[in-house]
Amino acid sequence: MFPQGVGYLEHLASGQTRLPNRLIWGENLAVMAALLPEYQGKIDLIYADPPFFSNRRYPARVGRNEDSRKPGEWKLAEGYGDHWVDLESYLDMLFPRLVLMHRLLSPTGSLYLHLDWHANAYARVLLDEIFGQDRLLNEVVWLYHGPSPIRSAFNRKHDTILVYTKSDRYTFNVDEVRTPYNDNTVKTFASSSKAGFGKIPDLARGKVPEDWWYFPVVARLHSERSGYPTQKPEALLERIVRASSNPGDLVADFFCGSGTAPLVAARLQRNFIAVDSQRRAVHTARHRLVAAGVSPFQMETASGLHPELDNSAAPVLGWSAEDVFFKHPGGELDYWELDLAWDGVIFRSAAQAFRAHRNDQLPERLSMQGVRGKRRICVRYVLSNGGEGQLSLFD
Ligand SMILES: C[S@@+](CC[C@H](N)C(=O)[O-])C[C@H]1O[C@@H](n2cnc3c(N)ncnc32)[C@H](O)[C@@H]1O
CATH class of the missing domain: 2.60.40 (Immunoglobulin-like)
Known part of the structure; x- marks a missing residue:
């Protein structure tokens, strides 16, 4: 269970004191401000999945082999909170962080801000102000399904990802994210070449995906499940990272939670900076990165935060x-x-x-x-x- 670690030692022994991949435990406003002198204009892609203004607590599940249908029996630990006095206090949290993200982005960089119906409309106004209205590239809708207790409205089963680019010279690798045409389209073109108003699509190459994406949520039987709350699917992040960055680029996630974005970025040969203020999140992200055996990374703690040292029986x-x-x-x-x-x-x-x-x-x-x-x-x-x-x- 240890061979991945050898890489860390070799990397550091080669004389390099700072690894390009960094996992930082800290409050992201302070961390981003501290990174600014070194990284201003240097980050190629930022994925941001902050709390959604849902006014809920999200505990982490730390038990193993539990019955998901019996939540009363789950072993829970502190995850993260999403409680706000009002909308204004939530937007006061978001705005300065988005400003810093904008400054950190490279001239060809993109920001993907992942939210849902609670605050996406307000966040879009903030982003218009920071990036400029004409810099909205896409409003991506992530569709999923799953059980819900709601009986007085339609089931809320989509999130919104607002994509803004720093300039009109942005990275977008369309051929990296093409998806197969559906069977009906293929059959239609096979039977009549006039089906597409004279235009015959390159069926083998696949199509440019629409701005609505279906990916299943990370559910109990999925091997990628970490137990950290609101974990996003790797497939979702893979599409984002492939579309809006290149191998060797720097991808950042300042609300990294269980580390889905850095994990996918590292697998796709990008470098990463990942930050979270919750110890459980950083631990989960470390666990996933180590288990996946991806590139070496450096763990850091923002000053002012210290691990609560365990004082139970001596190890x-x-x-x-x-x-x-x-x-x-x-x-x-x-x-x-x-x-x-x-x-x-x-x-x-x-x-x-x-x-x-x-x-x-x-x-x-x-x-x-x-x-x-x-x-x-x-x-x-x-x-x-x-x-x-x-x-x-x-x-
Ligand atoms: C929606 S979750 C991210 C989930 C993540 N995308 C994943 O796939 O696991 C939001 C995360 O933001 C973190 N967070 C909230 N406020 C923060 C802050 N000011 N600084 C750093 N992290 C913060 C929370 O601890 C939580 O882990």
Whole structure:
């Protein structure tokens, strides 16, 4: 369960102190302001999926193998809140963040702002003001289905994604996102070449997708499900990343939640910056990125935020010539990672162990193969209840 980590160590050992991929735990206004001197005009694509002004709490599901039809029995942990005094206070949160996103975007960059019926109309007015009315590229409607308790209105089963570009010279890779024509269209053209008013589409190449997209929500049986609330489907992000960025580009998500956007970006050979203010979100995103074995990334904490260190029963750390052993009697361990050359400042994750969603197993040993000379080991760990801690041992 550890080989992906080797890349981290090698990357850092090659003399580079800053990795291009960054996962940051922090309040995004402060983080974006701090990034501005280095990244102004440099981010090629921003996907933003903020709270929707729904006035609800979204707990995270941390239990495993539970019956989804019995919510009363679910094991829940803190997720994120979406509570506001009024619409004005919500828009006061959104506006300065959108302004910073606009400044961070490159001249050919695009912003995808993902909202729903609660606030999308107001956000569009803000974006018109910041980007200019003529910079609205698309109003994408994401359609999905699923159960709903609503009996006094139509079921609300779509979100709105407002797409704005920084200029009229924007990246849009139409051939990367073409979809097959539907069977009826193919049959019609097969029977009559005049069907398209004289224009015969290139059926093999596929069509340019409409601005309404159907992707199923991430449901209980989907392997991509992380347990983090309001997780967006990878397929949705894949279309966005493919259409509006190129390999090697920088993609940012300042409300990253479970990390869908950075994960998809990394898989498609883009670099990423991902930020979230919730510890659970950053932990989930780290877990997904590590499990997927994508490019190395750097974990950072914005100043002013410190992990609440776990103070339950003392964990046990030991090692042999081949491996490191770690156990936590005080709580259910969800994740642990190792720095094998701890310098006391920057944690370089060389190997990681995480509890697999499917079989609920977490390795208690991680390999130390290849480590020679004195060992300066540091372990960082996260418990299922959210507690975190760190422990180091030296030869
Ligand atoms: C709708 S969720 C994002 C879900 C994500 N797209 C995914 O696929 O998992 C919104 C996220 O924004 C985060 N958030 C809200 N306000 C924030 C802020 N001011 N700074 C950083 N993150 C924030 C929340 O903690 C939450 O994880």
